[in-house]
Amino acid sequence: MVKFSSKVAKYAKKPLSDKLLDLFIYLSMLVVLVCTLFVFMYVISCSVSDPEAVIRKDIYFFPKGFSLNAYTHLFRYGDILKYYRNSIFYTVTGCILSTVFTICGAYVLSSPAFSCRRIIMLFITFTMYFSGGLVPTFLLVSKLGIYNTVWALLLPGLISPFNLIVARTFFHNLPQSLFESARLDGASEFRILLRIAIPLSGAIIAVLGLYYAVAQWNSYFSAMIYLPNKDLQPLQVYLVNILITESSTANKSVASSLTRANSLTSIQLKYCAIVVTILPIICVYPFVQKYFVKGVMIGALKD
Numbered sequence: 001m002v003k004f005s006s007k008v009a010k011y012a013k014k015p016l017s018d019k020l021l022d023l024f025i026y027l028s029m030l031v032v033l034v035c036t037l038f039v040f041m042y043v044i045s046c047s048v049s050d051p052e053a054v055i056r057k058d059i060y061f062f063p064k065g066f067s068l069n070a071y072t073h074l075f076r077y078g079d080i081l082k083y084y085r086n087s088i089f090y091t092v093t094g095c096i097l098s099t100v101f102t103i104c105g106a107y108v109l110s111s112p113a114f115s116c117r118r119i120i121m122l123f124i125t126f127t128m129y130f131s132g133g134l135v136p137t138f139l140l141v142s143k144l145g146i147y148n149t150v151w152a153l154l155l156p157g158l159i160s161p162f163n164l165i166v167a168r169t170f171f172h173n174l175p176q177s178l179f180e181s182a183r184l185d186g187a188s189e190f191r192i193l194l195r196i197a198i199p200l201s202g203a204i205i206a207v208l209g210l211y212y213a214v215a216q217w218n219s220y221f222s223a224m225i226y227l228p229n230k231d232l233q234p235l236q237v238y239l240v241n242i243l244i245t246e247s248s249t250a251n252k253s254v255a256s257s258l259t260r261a262n263s264l265t266s267i268q269l270k271y272c273a274i275v276v277t278i279l280p281i282i283c284v285y286p287f288v289q290k291y292f293v294k295g296v297m298i299g300a301l302k303d
Helices: 003-010 016-048 051-055 070-076 081-110 117-129 136-142 161-172 176-184 189-198 202-218 219-227 237-244 249-255 263-299
Strands: none
Touching: 016 070, 016 263, 051 263, 070 081, 070 263, 081 117, 081 161, 081 189, 081 202, 081 237, 081 263, 117 161, 136 219, 176 189, 189 202, 202 237, 202 263, 219 237, 237 263
Protein backbone atom coordinates (compact mmCIF):
# COMPACT_ATOMS: atom_id res chain seq x y z
CA MET A 1 0.00 0.00 0.00
CA VAL A 2 2.88 2.33 0.80
CA LYS A 3 4.55 1.60 -2.54
CA PHE A 4 1.30 2.23 -4.38
CA SER A 5 0.82 5.57 -2.61
CA SER A 6 4.38 6.63 -3.41
CA LYS A 7 3.85 5.77 -7.08
CA VAL A 8 0.63 7.79 -7.17
CA ALA A 9 2.36 10.76 -5.55
CA LYS A 10 5.27 10.49 -7.96
CA TYR A 11 2.90 10.37 -10.92
CA ALA A 12 0.96 13.39 -9.65
CA LYS A 13 4.17 15.45 -9.72
CA LYS A 14 4.68 14.77 -13.41
CA PRO A 15 4.24 17.69 -15.83
CA LEU A 16 1.09 17.78 -17.90
CA SER A 17 3.04 17.11 -21.09
CA ASP A 18 4.43 13.86 -19.65
CA LYS A 19 0.95 12.77 -18.57
CA LEU A 20 -0.44 13.44 -22.04
CA LEU A 21 2.43 11.52 -23.59
CA ASP A 22 1.78 8.57 -21.27
CA LEU A 23 -1.90 8.68 -22.16
CA PHE A 24 -1.09 8.70 -25.87
CA ILE A 25 1.25 5.71 -25.48
CA TYR A 26 -1.28 3.71 -23.48
CA LEU A 27 -4.06 4.43 -25.97
CA SER A 28 -1.82 3.50 -28.90
CA MET A 29 -0.87 0.23 -27.26
CA LEU A 30 -4.52 -0.45 -26.48
CA VAL A 31 -5.46 0.04 -30.15
CA VAL A 32 -2.67 -2.30 -31.26
CA LEU A 33 -3.73 -4.87 -28.66
CA VAL A 34 -7.38 -4.76 -29.75
CA CYS A 35 -6.50 -5.07 -33.44
CA THR A 36 -4.14 -7.98 -32.82
CA LEU A 37 -6.59 -9.74 -30.52
CA PHE A 38 -9.45 -9.27 -32.97
CA VAL A 39 -7.55 -10.84 -35.87
CA PHE A 40 -6.32 -13.69 -33.71
CA MET A 41 -9.76 -14.45 -32.28
CA TYR A 42 -11.38 -14.17 -35.72
CA VAL A 43 -9.05 -16.82 -37.16
CA ILE A 44 -9.60 -19.16 -34.21
CA SER A 45 -13.36 -18.66 -34.32
CA CYS A 46 -13.51 -19.40 -38.04
CA SER A 47 -11.47 -22.57 -37.58
CA VAL A 48 -13.84 -24.08 -34.99
CA SER A 49 -17.19 -22.65 -36.08
CA ASP A 50 -19.88 -24.30 -38.14
CA PRO A 51 -18.77 -24.34 -41.82
CA GLU A 52 -22.02 -22.78 -43.02
CA ALA A 53 -21.53 -19.82 -40.67
CA VAL A 54 -18.03 -19.34 -42.05
CA ILE A 55 -19.31 -19.31 -45.64
CA ARG A 56 -22.07 -16.85 -44.77
CA LYS A 57 -19.44 -14.66 -43.03
CA ASP A 58 -21.56 -14.46 -39.90
CA ILE A 59 -18.53 -14.66 -37.60
CA TYR A 60 -17.13 -11.43 -36.21
CA PHE A 61 -15.36 -12.33 -32.97
CA PHE A 62 -16.80 -15.36 -31.16
CA PRO A 63 -17.43 -18.69 -32.93
CA LYS A 64 -20.89 -19.73 -34.06
CA GLY A 65 -21.54 -23.41 -33.67
CA PHE A 66 -18.70 -25.82 -33.12
CA SER A 67 -16.93 -28.18 -35.51
CA LEU A 68 -13.45 -29.74 -35.56
CA ASN A 69 -13.89 -31.51 -38.88
CA ALA A 70 -11.45 -29.17 -40.60
CA TYR A 71 -8.72 -29.97 -38.06
CA THR A 72 -9.45 -33.68 -38.40
CA HIS A 73 -9.10 -33.64 -42.17
CA LEU A 74 -6.09 -31.34 -42.05
CA PHE A 75 -4.10 -33.76 -39.90
CA ARG A 76 -5.48 -36.94 -41.41
CA TYR A 77 -5.20 -36.21 -45.13
CA GLY A 78 -3.10 -33.10 -45.56
CA ASP A 79 0.41 -34.45 -44.81
CA ILE A 80 0.75 -31.56 -42.39
CA LEU A 81 2.60 -33.68 -39.84
CA LYS A 82 5.43 -34.19 -42.34
CA TYR A 83 5.77 -30.43 -42.83
CA TYR A 84 5.48 -29.94 -39.08
CA ARG A 85 8.43 -32.27 -38.47
CA ASN A 86 10.47 -30.43 -41.08
CA SER A 87 9.75 -27.05 -39.49
CA ILE A 88 10.63 -28.32 -36.02
CA PHE A 89 13.90 -29.75 -37.36
CA TYR A 90 14.85 -26.52 -39.15
CA THR A 91 13.89 -24.40 -36.15
CA VAL A 92 15.70 -26.42 -33.50
CA THR A 93 18.80 -27.16 -35.59
CA GLY A 94 19.03 -23.66 -37.04
CA CYS A 95 18.50 -22.05 -33.63
CA ILE A 96 21.26 -24.11 -32.01
CA LEU A 97 23.78 -23.65 -34.82
CA SER A 98 23.09 -19.94 -35.23
CA THR A 99 23.27 -19.25 -31.49
CA VAL A 100 26.54 -21.17 -31.09
CA PHE A 101 28.28 -19.48 -34.01
CA THR A 102 26.96 -16.05 -33.04
CA ILE A 103 28.20 -16.43 -29.47
CA CYS A 104 31.64 -17.57 -30.68
CA GLY A 105 31.92 -14.74 -33.19
CA ALA A 106 30.67 -12.12 -30.76
CA TYR A 107 33.16 -13.20 -28.08
CA VAL A 108 36.09 -12.96 -30.47
CA LEU A 109 35.02 -9.59 -31.86
CA SER A 110 34.54 -8.18 -28.35
CA SER A 111 38.08 -9.03 -27.25
CA PRO A 112 40.43 -6.01 -27.14
CA ALA A 113 43.32 -8.36 -27.92
CA PHE A 114 41.92 -9.06 -31.40
CA SER A 115 43.44 -6.31 -33.54
CA CYS A 116 41.31 -6.88 -36.66
CA ARG A 117 37.96 -6.67 -34.88
CA ARG A 118 37.12 -3.15 -36.11
CA ILE A 119 37.58 -3.81 -39.81
CA ILE A 120 35.73 -7.13 -39.55
CA MET A 121 32.84 -5.41 -37.81
CA LEU A 122 32.84 -2.85 -40.62
CA PHE A 123 32.36 -5.61 -43.19
CA ILE A 124 29.68 -7.27 -41.05
CA THR A 125 27.79 -3.99 -40.66
CA PHE A 126 28.05 -3.42 -44.41
CA THR A 127 26.06 -6.61 -45.06
CA MET A 128 23.14 -5.19 -43.08
CA TYR A 129 22.59 -2.54 -45.77
CA PHE A 130 23.86 -4.21 -48.93
CA SER A 131 23.59 -7.83 -50.02
CA GLY A 132 24.65 -9.82 -53.05
CA GLY A 133 21.08 -10.20 -54.27
CA LEU A 134 18.89 -13.16 -55.00
CA VAL A 135 20.56 -14.41 -58.18
CA PRO A 136 24.17 -14.42 -56.84
CA THR A 137 22.97 -16.08 -53.65
CA PHE A 138 21.13 -18.75 -55.65
CA LEU A 139 24.24 -19.39 -57.75
CA LEU A 140 26.37 -19.63 -54.61
CA VAL A 141 24.00 -22.13 -53.01
CA SER A 142 24.02 -24.20 -56.21
CA LYS A 143 27.82 -24.13 -56.54
CA LEU A 144 28.26 -25.18 -52.92
CA GLY A 145 26.17 -28.27 -53.62
CA ILE A 146 23.57 -27.59 -50.95
CA TYR A 147 20.68 -26.80 -53.31
CA ASN A 148 17.63 -28.93 -52.51
CA THR A 149 19.15 -30.03 -49.20
CA VAL A 150 18.41 -29.06 -45.63
CA TRP A 151 21.64 -27.04 -45.52
CA ALA A 152 20.16 -24.57 -48.02
CA LEU A 153 17.97 -23.26 -45.20
CA LEU A 154 20.54 -23.51 -42.42
CA LEU A 155 23.83 -22.20 -43.82
CA PRO A 156 23.08 -19.02 -45.87
CA GLY A 157 21.45 -17.22 -42.93
CA LEU A 158 23.44 -18.89 -40.20
CA ILE A 159 24.49 -15.63 -38.49
CA SER A 160 22.44 -12.46 -38.36
CA PRO A 161 24.61 -9.29 -38.36
CA PHE A 162 22.17 -7.54 -36.03
CA ASN A 163 22.23 -10.39 -33.51
CA LEU A 164 26.01 -10.56 -33.75
CA ILE A 165 26.34 -6.86 -32.96
CA VAL A 166 23.97 -7.14 -29.99
CA ALA A 167 25.87 -10.15 -28.61
CA ARG A 168 29.23 -8.44 -29.19
CA THR A 169 28.07 -5.39 -27.24
CA PHE A 170 26.87 -7.65 -24.43
CA PHE A 171 30.25 -9.39 -24.14
CA HIS A 172 32.04 -6.05 -24.37
CA ASN A 173 30.16 -4.83 -21.28
CA LEU A 174 31.03 -7.86 -19.16
CA PRO A 175 33.75 -7.24 -16.53
CA GLN A 176 36.97 -7.56 -18.48
CA SER A 177 38.88 -8.12 -15.24
CA LEU A 178 37.40 -11.63 -15.07
CA PHE A 179 38.83 -12.49 -18.45
CA GLU A 180 42.21 -10.94 -17.65
CA SER A 181 42.46 -12.90 -14.40
CA ALA A 182 41.67 -16.13 -16.21
CA ARG A 183 44.33 -15.40 -18.84
CA LEU A 184 46.90 -14.73 -16.11
CA ASP A 185 46.04 -18.12 -14.61
CA GLY A 186 46.80 -19.75 -17.96
CA ALA A 187 43.26 -20.37 -19.20
CA SER A 188 42.79 -20.56 -22.96
CA GLU A 189 40.24 -18.40 -24.78
CA PHE A 190 38.04 -21.41 -25.40
CA ARG A 191 38.08 -22.27 -21.69
CA ILE A 192 37.29 -18.66 -20.77
CA LEU A 193 34.36 -18.69 -23.17
CA LEU A 194 32.93 -21.92 -21.75
CA ARG A 195 33.61 -21.37 -18.06
CA ILE A 196 33.19 -17.59 -17.65
CA ALA A 197 31.51 -15.87 -20.59
CA ILE A 198 28.70 -18.32 -21.35
CA PRO A 199 27.55 -18.79 -17.70
CA LEU A 200 27.16 -14.99 -17.50
CA SER A 201 25.29 -14.80 -20.80
CA GLY A 202 21.98 -16.52 -20.06
CA ALA A 203 19.94 -13.45 -20.99
CA ILE A 204 21.60 -12.81 -24.35
CA ILE A 205 21.54 -16.51 -25.25
CA ALA A 206 17.79 -16.54 -24.63
CA VAL A 207 17.40 -13.46 -26.84
CA LEU A 208 19.45 -14.98 -29.65
CA GLY A 209 17.58 -18.25 -29.38
CA LEU A 210 14.24 -16.47 -29.55
CA TYR A 211 15.23 -14.31 -32.51
CA TYR A 212 16.66 -17.20 -34.49
CA ALA A 213 13.83 -19.59 -33.62
CA VAL A 214 11.10 -17.14 -34.67
CA ALA A 215 12.94 -16.20 -37.87
CA GLN A 216 13.51 -19.84 -38.80
CA TRP A 217 9.96 -20.86 -37.97
CA ASN A 218 8.46 -18.04 -40.06
CA SER A 219 10.85 -18.44 -42.99
CA TYR A 220 9.23 -19.61 -46.22
CA PHE A 221 10.78 -17.65 -49.12
CA SER A 222 14.14 -19.44 -48.96
CA ALA A 223 12.40 -22.80 -48.85
CA MET A 224 10.33 -21.92 -51.93
CA ILE A 225 13.52 -21.09 -53.84
CA TYR A 226 16.01 -23.68 -52.62
CA LEU A 227 13.80 -26.68 -51.76
CA PRO A 228 11.76 -27.96 -54.72
CA ASN A 229 11.58 -31.34 -52.96
CA LYS A 230 8.25 -31.33 -51.12
CA ASP A 231 9.53 -33.85 -48.58
CA LEU A 232 12.01 -31.23 -47.31
CA GLN A 233 9.73 -28.20 -47.31
CA PRO A 234 8.72 -26.61 -43.97
CA LEU A 235 5.22 -25.98 -42.69
CA GLN A 236 5.21 -22.37 -43.89
CA VAL A 237 5.40 -23.40 -47.55
CA TYR A 238 2.41 -25.65 -46.97
CA LEU A 239 0.59 -22.70 -45.42
CA VAL A 240 1.43 -20.46 -48.38
CA ASN A 241 0.06 -23.10 -50.75
CA ILE A 242 -3.22 -23.22 -48.88
CA LEU A 243 -3.62 -19.45 -48.49
CA ILE A 244 -2.39 -18.28 -51.89
CA THR A 245 -2.25 -21.15 -54.35
CA GLU A 246 -5.77 -22.50 -54.17
CA SER A 247 -5.01 -25.22 -56.75
CA SER A 248 -1.97 -26.49 -54.87
CA THR A 249 -1.45 -30.15 -54.21
CA ALA A 250 -1.65 -29.62 -50.46
CA ASN A 251 -5.06 -28.02 -50.64
CA LYS A 252 -6.48 -30.45 -53.20
CA SER A 253 -5.24 -33.49 -51.34
CA VAL A 254 -7.23 -32.44 -48.30
CA ALA A 255 -10.28 -31.19 -50.14
CA SER A 256 -10.55 -34.32 -52.28
CA SER A 257 -10.75 -36.45 -49.15
CA LEU A 258 -13.89 -34.71 -47.96
CA THR A 259 -17.22 -36.38 -48.63
CA ARG A 260 -20.01 -34.57 -50.38
CA ALA A 261 -21.86 -34.07 -47.07
CA ASN A 262 -19.03 -32.16 -45.40
CA SER A 263 -17.37 -30.52 -48.37
CA LEU A 264 -18.06 -27.15 -46.76
CA THR A 265 -15.29 -27.94 -44.30
CA SER A 266 -12.67 -27.18 -46.95
CA ILE A 267 -13.30 -23.45 -46.52
CA GLN A 268 -11.94 -23.69 -42.97
CA LEU A 269 -8.66 -25.34 -43.92
CA LYS A 270 -6.76 -22.07 -44.25
CA TYR A 271 -7.88 -20.90 -40.81
CA CYS A 272 -6.88 -24.22 -39.25
CA ALA A 273 -3.49 -24.09 -40.96
CA ILE A 274 -2.85 -20.59 -39.60
CA VAL A 275 -3.72 -21.64 -36.04
CA VAL A 276 -1.55 -24.75 -36.24
CA THR A 277 1.37 -22.72 -37.60
CA ILE A 278 1.42 -19.94 -34.98
CA LEU A 279 0.56 -22.10 -31.96
CA PRO A 280 4.14 -23.28 -31.10
CA ILE A 281 5.56 -19.75 -31.03
CA ILE A 282 2.70 -18.55 -28.84
CA CYS A 283 3.33 -21.40 -26.39
CA VAL A 284 7.10 -20.83 -26.19
CA TYR A 285 7.27 -17.03 -26.08
CA PRO A 286 5.86 -16.47 -22.54
CA PHE A 287 8.67 -18.58 -21.04
CA VAL A 288 11.46 -16.49 -22.60
CA GLN A 289 9.87 -13.05 -22.55
CA LYS A 290 11.64 -11.92 -19.36
CA TYR A 291 15.01 -12.92 -20.80
CA PHE A 292 14.11 -11.21 -24.07
CA VAL A 293 13.55 -7.81 -22.45
CA LYS A 294 16.56 -8.07 -20.15
CA GLY A 295 18.91 -9.30 -22.85
CA VAL A 296 17.97 -6.64 -25.39
CA MET A 297 18.47 -3.84 -22.84
CA ILE A 298 21.84 -5.20 -21.68
CA GLY A 299 22.99 -5.83 -25.22
CA ALA A 300 22.08 -2.28 -26.19
CA LEU A 301 24.33 -0.67 -23.57
CA LYS A 302 27.61 0.79 -24.70
CA ASP A 303 30.58 2.02 -22.78
